[in-house]
Amino acid sequence: MTAAMRWRSASVDLSASALLSEGPAALDHTRFAQSMQAAAADAHRGRVFAALPFRRDQASTIVLPIGPEPERRAIEESEFRDGGQSSPDDYRDGVRLLLEAFADGDVEKAVLARYRDLSCTEPCDPLAIAGRLAADNPAAYVFALPVADGRHLVGASPELLIAKSGTSVRSHPLAGSARRSPDSATDRARADALTASEKDRREHAYVVDAICDVLAPYCARLSAPEPGLLGTDSMWHLGTEITAELRDPELPVGELAALLHPTPAVCGTPRMAAYDLISEAESFDRGFFAGAVGWSDAHGDGEWAVSIRCGDVWSDRIRAYAGAGIVVGSEPDAELAETSGKLSTFLAAVST
Numbered sequence: 586m587t588a589a590m591r592w593r594s595a596s597v598d599l600s601a602s603a604l605l606s607e608g609p610a611a612l613d614h615t616r617f618a619q620s621m622q623a624a625a626a627d628a629h630r631g632r633v634f635a636a637l638p639f640r641r642d643q644a645s646t647i648v649l650p651i652g653p654e655p656e657r658r659a660i661e662e663s664e665f666r667d668g669g670q671s672s673p674d675d676y677r678d679g680v681r682l683l684l685e686a687f688a689d690g691d692v693e694k695a696v697l698a699r700y701r702d703l704s705c706t707e708p709c710d711p712l713a714i715a716g717r718l719a720a721d722n723p724a725a726y727v728f729a730l731p732v733a734d735g736r737h738l739v740g741a742s743p744e745l746l747i748a749k750s751g752t753s754v755r756s757h758p759l760a761g762s763a764r765r766s767p768d769s770a771t772d773r774a775r776a777d778a779l780t781a782s783e784k785d786r787r788e789h790a791y792v793v794d795a796i797c798d799v800l801a802p803y804c805a806r807l808s809a810p811e812p813g814l815l816g817t818d819s820m821w822h823l824g825t826e827i828t829a830e831l832r833d834p835e836l837p838v839g840e841l842a843a844l845l846h847p848t849p850a851v852c853g854t855p856r857m858a859a860y861d862l863i864s865e866a867e868s869f870d871r872g873f874f875a876g877a878v879g880w881s882d883a884h885g886d887g888e889w890a891v892s893i894r895c896g897d898v899w900s901d902r903i904r905a906y907a908g909a910g911i912v913v914g915s916e917p918d919a920e921l922a923e924t925s926g927k928l929s930t931f932l933a934a935v936s937t
């Protein structure tokens with residue numbers, strides 16, 4: 586099947602028509618990386634793209650660019666309407682359920698998500714939405730990748746899962762958040778409070794530790810300094826710039842992405858127990874939200890982002906998603922408000 590795709594980051598900007606195929610589950614990280622690298626040899630501009638779903642046992646999608654992008658419609662011709670959302674009360678109850686589970690078991694963090702639905706007066710153009718997201722979020726990893734059943738996953742992620750060039754590796758995990766304010770003094774005060782927050786630093790540390798644990802066996806050098814701040818259009822996040830040198834330059838970026846995914850930025854700690862808790866607390870399938878999206882070239886170099894600040898786009902429908910990390914000390918109303926702030930990145934691109 587062919588469909589249009591877009592990727593925009595600081596290093597690559599590609600709109601193309603692409604062939605879409607089902608890849609192996611991320612559980613099989615070696616096979617997954619091999620399928621990507623083999624496909625890259627045939628790709629238009631030498632890069633193959635892929636999306637991993639949130640669930641490691643569900644199939645990935647491999648997106649092979651084959652030529653220039655097809656014609657598309659301007660987003661200005663479309664009108665978007667509210668189509669409902671997952672219940673805010675259910676979200677608050679979910680946070681409470683997780684907090685009770687933390688007290689009784691060994692899970693220390695789990696990420697709870699919710700969604701907003703929209704409908705459009707005519708079929709939505711995923712690349713037009715990606716174009717808006719790219720303009721509004723110049724530093725983000727912007728993607729519109731066909732995933733399955735005529736759906737595109739479209740978003741502007743601020744979070745680098747892994748980038749690899751030769752032996753050099755970078756990851757920039759985000760976790761721990763505060764909503765931005767249009768008033769600059771309030772905005773600064775929120776950023777300072779986030780930096781000082783013990784709860785947010787703990788929530789962040791789970792992610793950094795998990796990434797370093799996965800990468801360390803493959804690295805000759807690994808450095809994870811103290812967290813800093815990363816600002817998006819709507820949020821402040823704690824972020825850590827992890828850098829490393831691989832022992833083996835041939836280790837493909839797709840394999841590292843599949844090993845790392847899902848980090849506690851979208852799942853939890855410990856991973857398997859957090860998966861179970863999320864299934865109990867969320868009543869919808871995340872699909873490719875809270876997965877990973879990225880590309881590889883034929884040498885196994887490339888970059889992957891965590892698929893957040895995104896939505897599914899199909900026909901005249903959109904489902905936008907956002908989650909928040911829950912740890913001891915989280916409050917249901919504050920976490921719900923945090924997800925509203927995160928949703929606004931995607932929703933701003935489809936507001937008319």
Ligand SMILES: C=C(O[C@H]1C=CC=C(C(=O)O)[C@@H]1O)C(=O)O
Pocket residue numbers: 696744759760761762822849850851893894906907908909910911927
């Ligand atoms: C799960 C999301 O964000 C993650 C990334 C940054 C900060 C997060 C947080 O503070 O909870 C989340 O871990 C999302 O945007 O849907």
